[in-house]
Amino acid sequence: METAFFKTYFFNNQTDLKILFAGKAVCESLHSFGPAVRPNYIIHIVTKGKGRYQLDNDSYEVTVGQGFIIPPDTRTFYQADKEDPWSYYWIGFEGDLAGFYLDALGCSGHHPVFQTENMERIIEIIEESFLWDQESLFAELMLSARLYEFLALCKQTSENPVAKDQPRNPHIREAIAYIRSYYATPMTIQNLAEALCLNRSYLSSIFKQEMGVTLQQYLTDHRLTRAAELLGLNNFSIDEIAEYSGYRDTLVFSKAFKRKYAITPTAYRKTEYARQEQLKENAAHRI
Incomplete structure (x- = not known):
């Protein structure tokens, strides 16, 4: 369990970067959330104790x-430590430029965990956000200013992130960011190359050289990974999940999914539901 305070906001004027909610919590031993897929970005700041965070694998x-x-549309799980459970603050946001800002700041799926050296000001920003109402334009602008400052402070404290290595070539990083943003659209490798103002053959060559897989393989794998997450975490139909994962033909999607996971989407969903129930049961026994 957790003792939490939570506040949501319903502003509609900001499109580049918009605060959605903020909160704080004191967690009990082994309290967990997930596995879950969220539709927006959330950043947690740990103020006491420790825990475990799982992002994909x-x-x-x-x-x-x-x-x-x-990150949005990514399966995550986090759990408080048994002996020293954490307390944390969090802030949720979205916007047309949210992903761009986080990638540019070095705070992304490549660097999902970072050090905080400005803890006092970060806490102040979130505490201040609790005080504003949800109706006035003045409040919306003040909250937006605090969200921008919050992200800037995350950049200042992320010089030594705890994460796996990211690709060295900036073109490859841009290609990966583009795929993660637009995988659900009818994207082709040619579309991707044109969006990055690069020659398709050149981009394909450097991507295969550094990543060890082709661009098409990476795109397909990303789409199917997102599909697997959706199958395990909601009741969308197979047709809907195929479309949300970038496939316009459900039969093509099902065949591709079975090639990757050696099981049909329907069977995968049943297996994943059973696995999640087992996780919950095991966690309950540890408390």
Whole structure:
């Protein structure tokens, strides 16, 4: 369990970067959230104790003085430590430029955990956000200013992030960011190359050389990974999940999914639901 305070906002004027909610919580031993897929960005700042954060297949121990980023449309799980459970603040946001800002600041899926050296001001920003109402344009602008400052402080404290290495070539990083943003659209490799103002053959060559897979393989794998997450976390139909994952033909999607996971989407959903129930049961026994 957790003792939490939570406040949501319903402003509609900001499109580049918009605060959605903020909160704080004191967690009990082994309190967990997920596995879940969120539709927006959330950044947690740990103010006491420690816990474990899992992003896709990567797991991190996060302690007091660190923060962790939850990207949208990505399966995550986090749990308080048994002996020293954490307390944290969080802020949720979205916007046309949210992903761009986080990538540019070095705070992304490549660097989901970071050190915080400006803890006092970060806490002040979130505490101040609790005080504003949800109706006036003045409040909306003040909250937007605090959100921008919050992200700037995350950049200042992320010089030594705790994360796996990211690609060295900036064109490859841009290609990966583009795929993660637009994988659900009818994207082709030619579309991607044109969006990055690069020659398709050149981009394909450097991507394969550094990443070890072709661009098409990476795009397909990303789409199917997102599909697997959706299958395990909601009741969308197979047709809907295929479309949300970038496939306009459900049969093509099902065949591709089975090639990757050696199981049909329907069977995968049943297996994943059973696995999640087992996780919950195991966690309950540990408390």
